[in-house]
Amino acid sequence: MRPWHAIAWSAGMVGAVVTGTAVSLASHSSRIAAQRRNGAEADPHQGEALGRLEPDRRSTVAADDGVPLAVQEVGPAGGGQAELTVVFVHGYTLDSRCWHFQRRDLPSLRDPRVRLVLYDQRSHGRSGHSGRANCTIEQLGRDLDAVVRATARRGPVVLVGHSMGGMAIMALAEQRPELFRERIAGVALLATSAGQVGARGLPRPWLSKNNPLTRTMGVLARWQPGLVESARRSGSHVAWSVVRGLAFGDRGVDTALVDLTDDMISSTTVETVTDFLDTLGSHDRTAALAGLRHSEVLVLGGDADRLIPFSHSETIAARLPEAELVRIDGAGHMAILERAELVTERLGELVRRAARKQRSQGAEEKVSGS
Numbered sequence: 001m002r003p004w005h006a007i008a009w010s011a012g013m014v015g016a017v018v019t020g021t022a023v024s025l026a027s028h029s030s031r032i033a034a035q036r037r038n039g040a041e042a043d044p045h046q047g048e049a050l051g052r053l054e055p056d057r058r059s060t061v062a063a064d065d066g067v068p069l070a071v072q073e074v075g076p077a078g079g080g081q082a083e084l085t086v087v088f089v090h091g092y093t094l095d096s097r098c099w100h101f102q103r104r105d106l107p108s109l110r111d112p113r114v115r116l117v118l119y120d121q122r123s124h125g126r127s128g129h130s131g132r133a134n135c136t137i138e139q140l141g142r143d144l145d146a147v148v149r150a151t152a153r154r155g156p157v158v159l160v161g162h163s164m165g166g167m168a169i170m171a172l173a174e175q176r177p178e179l180f181r182e183r184i185a186g187v188a189l190l191a192t193s194a195g196q197v198g199a200r201g202l203p204r205p206w207l208s209k210n211n212p213l214t215r216t217m218g219v220l221a222r223w224q225p226g227l228v229e230s231a232r233r234s235g236s237h238v239a240w241s242v243v244r245g246l247a248f249g250d251r252g253v254d255t256a257l258v259d260l261t262d263d264m265i266s267s268t269t270v271e272t273v274t275d276f277l278d279t280l281g282s283h284d285r286t287a288a289l290a291g292l293r294h295s296e297v298l299v300l301g302g303d304a305d306r307l308i309p310f311s312h313s314e315t316i317a318a319r320l321p322e323a324e325l326v327r328i329d330g331a332g333h334m335a336i337l338e339r340a341e342l343v344t345e346r347l348g349e350l351v352r353r354a355a356r357k358q359r360s361q362g363a364e365e366k367v368s369g370s
Contacts, residue, residue: 045256051097051263053104057369061119061150063143065134069119070126071151072096073369074103076113082367083112083355084185085152086347088119089144091163091191092276093268095125097260098162101340102347109348112355114158115367117151121165123272125264135275137283140164141171145179155367156358158186158351162336163308164276166192167283173291186296186354188347191305191333193312194319195284239266249304249332257337289319296357297323298350300343302331324350 055072063069076082086106088099096118106114120127122143123135130139148157161169166189173180180187243265244251244258297320301313310327317325326346331339 045254048100048256050100050256050260053100055118059151061147063122063139063146065130065139067122067130067134067143068128069122069143069147070096071117071119071147073151074107074116074118076109076115077107080113082115082155084114084156084158084351084358085117085367085369086114086158086160086351087117087144087148087152089140089159089161089165089168090118090121090124091161091165092280093124093273094162094261094264095120095267097125097264098334098336100260100337102160102336102344105344106348106351109351112351114351115369117147119147121168123275124268129269129272130275132271132275135272136279137164137167137171137285138175138279140168141175144168144172145176148179148183151369152183153368155183156185156354157183158188158354159184160188160190160347161192162190163192163333164280166190167280167285170194170285170288174285174288177291180291181294184295185358186298186350187292188298188300188350189313189316190298190300190343191302191308191313191335192316193283193308194286194289194316197280197283197308197312246306247332247334248338249302249330249335250338253338257334261334261337286315286319289316292320293322296350296353298326298346299323300326300328300335300346302328302333302335302339304330305333305335307333 056075057073059071059073061069061071088096088102090096090098099118103116103118106116121140122128122130144159159169159172161167169187169189240258240262243262244253247261248258299313299317299320301308301310303310313325313327317323324346328335328339328342336343
């Protein structure tokens with residue numbers, strides 16, 4: 001869960017407008033801009049097409065309320081039949097670009113061969129805008145169900161969820177437990193929580209339904225969206241610095257990774273940021289974890305996660321004693337980018353375990369797309 005914009009605004013952007021400290025903000029922003037330029041010159045990802053990989057197929061899946069969900073599919077490297085479909089579900093204020101390294105490397109798996117499905121959650125990325133009433137974890141679970149039904153009609157499936165994406169998987173387990181008995185061979189819950197997100201890490205008031213700051217921003221976003229977006233742009237370098245500090249464990253993280261994360265967040269409207277706060281604050285699906293007992297499960301988090309502390313991963317793993325619990329030393333909330341090689345390796349191991357389990361159960365159905 002990442003209410004970064006709310007924090008960034010209070011840390012400088014909106015605060016600067018309200019208090020009249022624009023000159024100080026501009027000076028601080030200039031210093032950060034210089035740091036970004038200097039960091040970019042030595043960035044090892046300069047030649048990497050971060051967030052720009054082309055899929056084998058694009059499509060649109062209609063959610064049950066009609067919101068169009070933008071979907072991308074990537075087949076096994078070199079072509080051929082896949083044994084498993086891996087569906088990636090991104091987190092709050094991000095989009096499918098956050099899976100860049102996993103998308104780049106997992107299609108090269110040979111045993112088993114996999115196809116990937118990535119989609120943008122409602123009101124995020126290229127997907128359609130949702131009304132506020134349907135910006136809920138419950139609805140995200142139904143959206144995930146629609147994507148699986150449309151893009152993986154047959155064969156075993158592995159679900160990979162980061163942050164709010166992990167919560168969507170839990171919602172689906174709550175809504176359709178039979179799917180996890182019959183089709184979902186593996187589940188990865190990365191930097192996520194089963195409930196009480198506001199009880200640890202960031203102070204509870206940020207997620208409170210009665211928080212006057214977030215409520216005021218929500219009203220402003222709907223009443224004067226242009227004004228609020230202008231305030232965001234005026235403090236863009238400050239927001240970048242906040243993202244680096246909150247999303248990553250290492251302050252020396254590569255500039256390109258912070259740039260990508262910042263771009264995803266900046267591309268998410270202020271209205272969307274505020275629309276999802278209520279559901280994140282009230283999310284509690286500890287009981288739904290029991291539905292995952294039929295699947296191979298990976299629970300992974302960074303011990304420097306300032307947004308969803310590792311203790312949330314420990315709580316999930318305690319409910320799933322057969323799950324693999326991975327603690328990444330020094331990694332923050334965006335471990336999928338910051339420690340991509342390790343995360344991808346663990347996901348590959350999960351996929352292999354899921355495939356072995358399916359084979360041992362005599363599963364004969366071939367993977368099928370839409």
